[in-house]
Amino acid sequence: MNNRLGVVVVAAGRGSRMGTPESKQFLLLQDKPVFIHTLETFAAMPEVHDIVLVTGSADVERCQDWIRKYGIGKVSKVIAGGRERQDSVYRGLCQLDTEWVMVHDGVRPFITRQHIKDCLEAAAAFGAAVLAVPVKDTIKQVNDQGIITATPERSSLWSIQTPQTFRLSELMEAHEDAQTAGFMGTDDAMLVERMGRQVAVAEGSYTNIKITTPEDLEIAAVWMTTRGEK
Ligand SMILES: Nc1ccn([C@@H]2O[C@H](COP(=O)(O)OP(=O)(O)OP(=O)(O)O)[C@@H](O)[C@H]2O)c(=O)n1
Ligand SMILES: C[C@](O)(CO)[C@H](O)COP(=O)(O)O
16 A cells, blocks of 8 residues: 555544633643644655645644644645534545545544554455444433433444454445435545445554543543553
């Protein structure tokens, strides 16, 4: 996959569940914005050829400034995202000209190079792959009256993360088909699964959290000081 891999890092969300005045992707962890930690890991990998950062329309310039300040290479474009995550990803995909693409949440700064490689290898073997971890809790389906309606077998349940890796042409096609059908997914794999294509899971790490709510930020602040090699 050398020189054939593009990465779309999405960082155009508003962070309503975090509830901070500053969007969570720009909050500082060890004096560096969250999304910069994320970009650093991808930019350091020889497998990565091109990176597109998707952010809020009002944040494009300051992201470019941060990228320059922290000397992050390989980011060819910083562009404005859309209303939903899916819209932001699609805008990013339109900027790439690589054979493969990885989509990653800007707010998952604990991704490691080893797990990115694992996801790439699984994609090369199966056609598409996402990083994931087996669920630890028992998961229940609950109706709108708060009553449990089903308990899926835990051994087959995985909690899905990013990065998610696809052939660029297949992910573009899946996005365009979803748009035509008015289908919104919560991740990119859903759109590809919808096209009848297989997507493999590569086992990741429980530390690859998506910083979503205030407790995540507290955990992230501690982990940033204790983590080893990225
Ligand atoms: N319109 C959107 C919505 C989300 N994202 C990005 O998608 C990732 C995962 O989304 P999530 O954690 O849900 O972020 P927010 O949408 O910012 O959070 P919330 O749902 O709490 O508002 C984040 O990196 C976020 O910036 C994006 O690029 N464009
Ligand atoms: C793509 C994702 O991070 C996989 O876990 C997740 O589905 C994003 O969901 P969100 O609702 O945008 O947080």
